[in-house]
Structure formats: structure tokens, C-alpha cells
Amino acid sequence: MKRRHISTILAIAVSFALFFWLAIPFAMAVMWSMVDPGHPWSYPDILPPKLSFERWRVVWETTSLPTAMLNSYTLAPVAGICTLLLAAPTAYAFGREEFRGKAIAQVVILIPLVLPGFVTAVFFASLLLSLGIFEKYPAVLLGHIVLYMPYAVRILSVSFSQVQDDVVNAARDLGASPFEVFRAAYFPVLKPGIFAAFLIVFVLSIEEFAIAFIVGVPDFTTIPTILFSYLGFEFVRTNAAVVALILVVPNVILMLVLERLLQSANPASVSGKG
Amino acid sequence: MGLEIENVGVRFGSFEALRSVNLTVDDGAFVTLLGPSGCGKTTLLNVIAGFLKPTSGTVRMDGMDISDTRPEARDTAMCFQSYALFPHLSVRENVAFGPRQKKVPKNEIVQRVSKLLDQMGLDIHAEKLPNALSGGQQQRVALARALAVAPGIVLFDEPLSNLDAKLRDQVRTEIRALQREVGFTAVYVTHDQAEALAMSDEVFLLNKGVVEQSGAPREIYFRPRTSFVADFIGAANLHVGKIKDGAMATPFGPLGVRGADALNKTVCWRPEVVRLGGDLQGAVTASAFQGGHLDLFVSAGDQTVRLQVPGSHEFDVGDEVSFGLDPENVVVLADEGHVDA
Ligand SMILES: Nc1ncnc2c1ncn2[C@@H]1O[C@H](COP(=O)(O)OP(=O)(O)OP(=O)(O)O)[C@@H](O)[C@H]1O
Ligand SMILES: [Mg+2]
Numbered sequence: 001m002k003r004r005h006i007s008t009i010l011a012i013a014v015s016f017a018l019f020f021w022l023a024i025p026f027a028m029a030v031m032w033s034m035v036d037p038g039h040p041w042s043y044p045d046i047l048p049p050k051l052s053f054e055r056w057r058v059v060w061e062t063t064s065l066p067t068a069m070l071n072s073y074t075l076a077p078v079a080g081i082c083t084l085l086l087a088a089p090t091a092y093a094f095g096r097e098e099f100r101g102k103a104i105a106q107v108v109i110l111i112p113l114v115l116p117g118f119v120t121a122v123f124f125a126s127l128l129l130s131l132g133i134f135e136k137y138p139a140v141l142l143g144h145i146v147l148y149m150p151y152a153v154r155i156l157s158v159s160f161s162q163v164q165d166d167v168v169n170a171a172r173d174l175g176a177s178p179f180e181v182f183r184a185a186y187f188p189v190l191k192p193g194i195f196a197a198f199l200i201v202f203v204l205s206i207e208e209f210a211i212a213f214i215v216g217v218p219d220f221t222t223i224p225t226i227l228f229s230y231l232g233f234e235f236v237r238t239n240a241a242v243v244a245l246i247l248v249v250p251n252v253i254l255m256l257v258l259e260r261l262l263q264s265a266n267p268a269s270v271s272g273k274g
Numbered sequence: 275m276g277l278e279i280e281n282v283g284v285r286f287g288s289f290e291a292l293r294s295v296n297l298t299v300d301d302g303a304f305v306t307l308l309g310p311s312g313c314g315k316t317t318l319l320n321v322i323a324g325f326l327k328p329t330s331g332t333v334r335m336d337g338m339d340i341s342d343t344r345p346e347a348r349d350t351a352m353c354f355q356s357y358a359l360f361p362h363l364s365v366r367e368n369v370a371f372g373p374r375q376k377k378v379p380k381n382e383i384v385q386r387v388s389k390l391l392d393q394m395g396l397d398i399h400a401e402k403l404p405n406a407l408s409g410g411q412q413q414r415v416a417l418a419r420a421l422a423v424a425p426g427i428v429l430f431d432e433p434l435s436n437l438d439a440k441l442r443d444q445v446r447t448e449i450r451a452l453q454r455e456v457g458f459t460a461v462y463v464t465h466d467q468a469e470a471l472a473m474s475d476e477v478f479l480l481n482k483g484v485v486e487q488s489g490a491p492r493e494i495y496f497r498p499r500t501s502f503v504a505d506f507i508g509a510a511n512l513h514v515g516k517i518k519d520g521a522m523a524t525p526f527g528p529l530g531v532r533g534a535d536a537l538n539k540t541v542c543w544r545p546e547v548v549r550l551g552g553d554l555q556g557a558v559t560a561s562a563f564q565g566g567h568l569d570l571f572v573s574a575g576d577q578t579v580r581l582q583v584p585g586s587h588e589f590d591v592g593d594e595v596s597f598g599l600d601p602e603n604v605v606v607l608a609d610e611g612h613v614d615a
Binding site for chain 2: 164165166167169170171172173174175176177180184185188
């Protein structure tokens with residue numbers, strides 16, 4: 001009973017912390033984005049004196065936000081899917097096969113994570129030029145895939161290693177086709193890993209700046225490149241708030257969808273002797 | 275479906291899990307693989323099912339070499355030691371999985387599955403997920419799932435290990451009855467020697483990756499060839515010594531043996547072949563009343579033997595007891611063996 005008590009208190013404390021951490025900045029962003037240009041929000045007002053959608057209209061009409069949204073909102077899911085598909089074979093090998101140099105390979109594949117994004121971006125841009133890839137969209141997409149592959153490989157390797165040999169064998173033994181084997185033995189165990197990896201790649205891709213900026217300059221825009229343009233020397237908090245909110249919308253939707261999907265997921269493993 | 279295994283060897287790196295296994299199972303026979311933990315029983319089943327490619331040797335089913343046939347194309351079904359149930363499928367869906375893959379007509383699947391669930395006492399759990407079941411219930415699901423595909427050969431890997439004694443007896447009888455009715459060939463792995471003796475047409479005793487002895491249960495029990503077999507199955511009394519003129523000298527007295535003179539031999543006899551009164555003598559060190567019979571532990575010198583006498587007798591610790599054996603019942607073993615003091 002005592003323990004239950006403590007965990008309840010902890011849960012409430014964490015909820016409060018998360019609330020202050022996430023909800024307050026979010027609420028601030030919403031208010032900043034709705035400050036009317038004619039009535040600035042300044043000390044000591046607790047709330048903006050007048051709310052309007054004027055800032056939203058300005059940002060929408062004076063920047064290339066519509067194209068940027070299209071770019072960002074399609075880049076993220078496509079990068080997510082491509083990264084997962086490309087990571088799967090490597091993750092399978094790491095999770096289910098034994099081979100020479102596996103331990104080293106597992107470390108090597110993490111190297112992109114320790115390089116600063118701008119370093120990668122600068123050299124990636126020149127690599128693309130020498131490869132003759134001038135099309136901006138696929139170039140940035142490729143950049144995101146390469147950059148976030150380590151996360152996907154890492155997460156999926158763990159998932160693959162949790163698939164039990166015996167369960168795979170059981171499916172085959174009962175006459176299942178490769179597709180049915182995947183559906184019965186692999187997918188239920190991989191599902192949380194697939195969702196987690198997709199979510200991470202999606203979120204990182206949506207807010208990625210370095211590659212999108214360096215590779216895409218000057219004509220290719222994503223939401224973060226617009227956002228950063230408001231955060232430079234001409235710091236425009238109200239417009240930045242508008243763009244930041246647009247940036248976060250798909251993340252929230254995706255979180256809700258995945259949450260729903262994971263809830264319907266069944267327990268992934270079963271206890272047993274052996 | 276008949277099964278032949280010829281010189282099958284399996285290596286894991288430098289470790290030889292199976293050295294050279296030979297065994298032949300007739301169509302419709304019920305055979306058990308018996309042996310200590312780690313002797314390679316599961317490995318052998320994995321080879322038969324096709325999950326593991328043997329390093330050497332061949333596997334034939336009905337005379338056809340199937341060494342290169344994939345598991346999904348083999349007419350076998352395995353009841354896994356680890357159960358290996360599909361965690362996201364209900365009990366009913368687990369059992370129906372096999373027939374569904376084999377495109378059995380829908381209404382037949384429904385019938386077959388319900389019947390098996392009934393037989394295994396799982397009907398009230400049919401809609402649960404495996405995680406919601408006890409170990410013994412999961413084990414019965416694994417059993418039902420393997421039987422549902424109605425294969426030519428069923429491979430049982432210790433399928434009753436997690437059931438209580440009463441349920442084990444009941445399910446064991448069900449399995450045997452079903453096997454007689456349907457006529458599948460059964461390869462049945464167990465740790466439990468009583469189960470092996472009770473169920474099988476033939477017992478294969480595995481030790482360190484080879485078949486140490488095979489034969490009908492009675493033959494294995496009464497005519498063990500090596501001290502390992504004698505010791506592993508049932509209780510055995512072993513003596514090592516010199517055989518001269520049809521007798522071996524033991525601390526209990528001269529033991530009559532049917533065997534040629536030899537210097538260093540091991541002989542073996544079962545506790546229940548003894549009769550009270552005879553040339554052998556020792557002191558009772560312990561006795562245990564078992565209802566129908568009485569287990570007596572009798573010592574002389576540095577050796578102890580175990581006797582089984584009718585339950586109507588009574589002995590106290592320290593009593594002298596004399597007993598005799600028919601030389602017929604004393605088996606001369608092939609190896610030199612050892613005696614556990
Ligand atoms: N994949 C593997 N890699 C290395 N060694 C293995 C592998 N599988 C089995 N072994 C070894 O092979 C030997 C036989 O294993 P197996 O599982 O066949 O034993 P078993 O007779 O089924 O034992 P138990 O009665 O405990 O189930 C064991 O010593 C085991 O450690
Ligand atoms: Mg085993």
C-alpha cells in the first residue's frame with residue numbers, strides 16, 4: 001500500500017513537471033502568435049492586450065510558408081518510411097545473426113550521431129554536387145535518411161533480437177508462408193520498435209535545419225529554415241511563434257495516432273519455459 | 275509416416291551436440307527419446323523438423339531424403355518445449371493457425387479446433403491470450419496447436435513437463451488414444467523415464483550426442499547394455515568385479531552370474547527381482563514403506579543395494595536380512611562402469 005502511495009505521488013509530480021515544461025511554453029507560443037501588431041504585448045501585461053490572427057496572415061502571405069509546409073510535411077513521413085525500410089536488413093543482421101566484426105559494426109554505425117549536424121551538412125552538400133545530384137528535395141531527403149539511419153538501426157536491432165527463434169520456427173513448422181511468418185512471429189514483436197523509430201525519424205526530420213538549409217539554399221525551404229530566419233539578427237518573436245506552432249502540429253497528430261495504435265497492440269511476448 | 279535418421283551429427287562451433295545418431299521409426303509408431311538434460315534431444319527434434327541443418331548425415335521420411343526440404347514443406351508438427359505460442363493470437367486462433375495455413379476448409383477447422391480444445395480442457399479459455407494462461411494451460415495450447423495440423427509425424431518436446439501428476443496422466447492417455455485413432459507417428463521427448471516406459475513402442479536412450487541403447491521398454495529396463503542405461507532408467511544395483519565359475523564375489527556374498535569368466539566386469543540387477551532368503555546378506559540401513567511394496571536399503575562392506583520386497587514385510591534399521599537372486603536376472607554390462615558407493 002505504502003509503495004502504491006509513493007508511485008501515485010510520483011506520477012502526479014511528473015505530470016505537473018511535464019505540464020509546466022510543455023504546456024506553458026506551448027500556451028506562450030499560442031499567445032505570442034496571436035498578438036495584434038497594433039497592440040504590442042509588453043511588461044507588465046500578463047496577457048496580450050488584443051488577440052488577432054493578423055500575424056498568421058502576414059507570415060502566410062509574405063513568406064513561402066505554404067511550399068515549406070508541403071516540403072516539411074511530406075519529407076518527414078517519407079524519410080521515416082525510407083529510413084525504416086533501409087534500416088531493416090541491417091537491423092535484422094544485428095539482431096538475429098552472428099558474424100565476425102559485429103560488435104565493431106554496431107559501434108561504427110553510430111558514428112553519424114556524434115558528428116555535429118552542420119559538419120555533416122557541409123560535406124554532404126559538396127558530396128551531392130560531385131555526385132551530380134542537383135534536385136533539392138531528394139537531396140535533403142537522402143540527407144535525412146543518412147543522418148537518422150543510426151537511430152532506426154539501433155531501435156530495430158533490439159526489436160529483432162526480441163523475436164524468439166522458437167516462435168518463428170513454430171510458424172514455419174505449421175506451414176506459414178514467409179509473409180505469414182512475418183505477420184505472426186515478427187510483426188507483433190517489432191511493432192513498438194517500428195513505431196518508435198518512425199516517430200523519432202519523423203520528429204527529427206521535421207525540425208532538421210542544417211541539411212535543409214545548407215543543401216537547400218537558396219530556393220528550397222522547409223518550416224525550420226523559415227523559423228530560423230526569424231531568429232537571426234531580426235528577431236521577430238511573434239512570427240517565430242506562428243511558425244513554431246505550425247512545426248509542431250504534425251508531431252502532435254502523429255503522437256496521438258501512434259498512441260492509439262500502440263494501445264490496440266497486444267502483449268508482445270509470452271512467458272514460457274525454455 | 276516412417277522416419278529414418280542416419281549418422282546425423284550436429285556441431286555448434288567446436289561443440290558436438292549430436293555425434294552420430296541413428297534411429298528408425300516405423301509408420302504409426304510411438305517412440306520416446308530419453309536422456310539427461312543437454313544430451314541433444316531438442317537438437318535432434320530440430321533436425322527432424324528442419325529448423326537445424328545437420329552438419330552430417332541424412333534424414334528420410336517414407337524413404338525420401340528430405341535433408342534439403344524446408345520446415346514448412348515437411349509433414350511434421352512440433353510441440354515446443356518453450357511452447358512458442360503466438361502471443362497476439364487467442365488460444366483458439368493459435369490452434370487454428372496450422373490448419374488455416376494448410377487451407378483446410380473453414381467448417382472443418384472450426385470442428386477440429388473445438389474438439390482439441392475440449393480434449394485439452396481449454397474450451398473455457400478459448401478466447402484468452404496466451405499471456406493470461408498458466409504455464410500448464412499454455413503447454414496444452416502448444417500441444418493442441420501441433421495436433422491440429424494432423425501431420426504425419428508429431429514431435430513432442432517434453433509436452434507434459436508443466437502439468438501436475440493427475441493432469442499429466444490424463445493428457446498422456448489422451449495423446450496415446452489420439453495417436454492410435456489418427457495413426458500419426460510420434461517422436462516424444464521426455465525426462466521422465468516412467469513416462470517413457472509407459473507410453474512407447476520403443477525407447478531411444480540418448481547420452482552425450484549418441485543413442486546409447488534402443489529397444490522396447492521391457493528390454494531397456496531389464497536388459498540394459500551399459501551402466502549409464504541401467505542407472506538412468508529405474509533403480510539399479512551395480513557391482514564391479516571378477517567373474518569366475520559363474521559367480522562374482524561381493525561384500526554381500528557370492529552373486530550367481532550367467533557369464534564367461536572375466537577380470538573386470540560390471541553386473542546389474544533391479545531391486546524388484548530379489549527374493550527374501552538366500553546366500554546374500556547385509557544389514558538394513560533404511561526402509562521406506564510405499565504401500566504395495568517396501569524399499570529396503572541394505573549395506574555390507576562399503577556397498578549399499580536397494581531391494582524391493584512385498585509391503586507385508588517389516589524391517590527395522592540394523593536388522594540382518596538375507597536375500598537371493600536368480601542368475602537369470604543379473605545382467606552383465608558391456609562397459610566397465612562404476613559403482614556409486
Ligand atoms: N544454438 C546453440 N548453440 C550452441 N550450443 C547449443 C545450441 N543449441 C544447443 N546447444 C547445446 O547442445 C546441447 C544439446 O542441447 P539440447 O537443447 O538438444 O539439449 P536437450 O537434450 O534438449 O536438453 P533438455 O532436456 O535440458 O531440454 C547442449 O549442451 C546445448 O548447450
Ligand atoms: Mg530440450
